[in-house]
Amino acid sequence: MILYIIDICYLVAVVLFILGIKLMSHPDTARRGNGIALSGMILAIVASFFTPGLNNIILILVAMALGTVGGLYFAKSVKMTAMPQLVSFFNGMGGAAAALIGLVEYGDLPVDEVGKGAVLMASLVIGSISFSGSMIAMGKLQGVIKDIRINKMLGFTILAVAVALAVYIIASGQPQPVLVYVVVLLALVYGLAFVYPIGGADMPVVISLLNSLTGVTAATTGLLYDNKVMLMGGILVGSAGLLLTLLMAKAMNRSVANILFTSFGTAAGGAAAGQTGDQVVKEINQYDSSILLSYAKRVVVVPGYGLAVAQAQHAVHDLEKALEEKGVEVLYGIHPVAGRMPGHMNVLLAESDVPYDKLIEMDDMNEQLPSTDVVMVIGANDVVNPAANDDPSSPIYGMPILEVNKAANVIVIKRSMSSGYAGIENALFFDPKTRMLFGDAKKVLTGLVSEVKNM
Structure with a gap:
């Protein structure tokens, strides 16, 4: 009963x-x-x-x-800027728990239980990959681990050996404790080799996939213990993570295989502010920016990771309210992969009580940008780079972007001219309609609020 x-x-x-x-x-x-x-x-x-x-x-x-x-x-x-790292860490702990459960249960598992043995080996391999891969993803997001080029065939070979050993252990019908630890070690190494070469710009997709793998390990552990809530909960996490991975890859106009098995997205520094070759950057000060914003009919804010770094979400909401008091319509253009994890910008803006109906997704926002007076880009880079549409040689060519260059005026708030996570120069910064407003986003926005209110 x-x-x-x-x-x-x-x-x-x-x-x-x-x-x-x-x-x-x-x-x-x-x-x-x-x-x-x-x-x-x-x-x-x-x-x-x-x-x-x-x-x-x-x-x-x-x-x-x-x-x-x-x-x-x-x-x-944890700070909001470090939330993706925390997600990676917790996700890795789920994989580690599944792997440790597998190690503990192997000693009590009858060697002739082929079905349970297969489930246990799946927990060991997938859980270990999820753990080590998530730790590397966390380090990349934190900026303490750099991209390392690793021969992909070497990684596949390590994985193949781990799987082959797991099959041998199951088929042997004899206790193989040493080989079990070898399988775990190889799976951990493959997790490192799997995530190390993937560029920082692709980390949101990798985190989503690793989250899906952790869900799979929870499901396999549920099978091992005949625990229905672990099984069904793991299936929910695994399927949701996989679906999110596919949707994010689609948002970048790339296949999941292309993201996982190419080395796109290495962060690199850019040129200094002012001039790059024959391309001249035009600057604007806070006062002139406030005039442009105050007399606009519609202003669109495009947030990026720089907004999170500066913790300027409350300041941008204050600017939104100050502009609305002057009759300006203020909306937010949200790119699906802006930030460092899925929904990062939505969470950030929700924290400052920005109304949800003001957060407009990329496709809908692109229809409104040609009739927009001013777009204010805050800390975003690759997701507004027109090279994705105009330059076939660019590594982000074909990636859907927020087409902010179609607006009448563009103000870009950045600390410097450094490149984004894709490591490429942004042609938007040199567009004749673009003005650069250099400085810390929070300080700049707070200054704009004062200027707008005094106008």
Whole structure:
């Protein structure tokens, strides 16, 4: 009877997961959706304590307490700019947990259990790849790990050897503890070789894919323990992560294979402000910018990672309100891969209470840009680079962008003329309609608010 009650609790928990994910798709209901998903997780955890034969409850409670305290601390203390790194870290911990479970369970698994052996090996291999790959992704996002070119065939060879050893262990019908550790080591190395060569501009897609892999490991662990909530929850995470990966690749007009198996996106420095060859950069000061903004009918703000770095989301919302008091329509153009993780700009602007209906997706915004008086680009680079449309030799050629060069005027707020994560020069900066407003985004925007209010 108790097993039926546990299964019912698990089913309710999965329904709560699905409902929570659905509500998270809109900022107005995201907080409620997060709470509903959390309640589903709490229900699943409580129900698992009633599993017959459960041992070491004290150790489990201690581990849960440590994890809860650590998770709350990191979630509360992390800066918004480091949120992608935190996501990568937590994702890697999920993969590590699956791999460790596989190592623990291997010693108790009968060698003739071929089906469970295959599931266990899948958890070991995929979990290890997800862990080491996520750690490298976190280091790249933090800027402490640089791109390293690794022969792709070497990586595939390492993976093939790991899989072949896993198959041999299953087929041998004999305990192979040493070979199991070799499989884990090879999978960890492949995770490094897999993520190291991928450029920083592609990290959002890689994070999404690694998140999907962690979901798969949760599902395989659920199969191993015959735990239905782990199985269904893992399937949800795995399928959602894979779908997001495909959608983001489409937003970049590239295939997932092209992103994963080419070395596009190495960050590099750009030229100094002022002039590059025969291309002259035109600058503008805060006062002239405030005049241009105040007398516009429509202003479109295009946020990028630089906005997050400067933590200027509240300042840009203040500027939006100051302009609206003068009758200016202010909208935000959101590129699908702006920032360092999916939805980064949406989360950032929601934090400063920017109305959701002002966040316009790329395709819809591109239709409005030709009739826009001023576009203000804040910290964005590659997602507004017209080379994606005009230069067939550019590595981002064909990537859908926000076509801000079609607006009447463009103001670009940047610290310097450095290139974006794709490591290429932005032709927009030299467009005759573009004016560069150099400085820290938060300070510049705060100054613009004062100028607009005094006008």
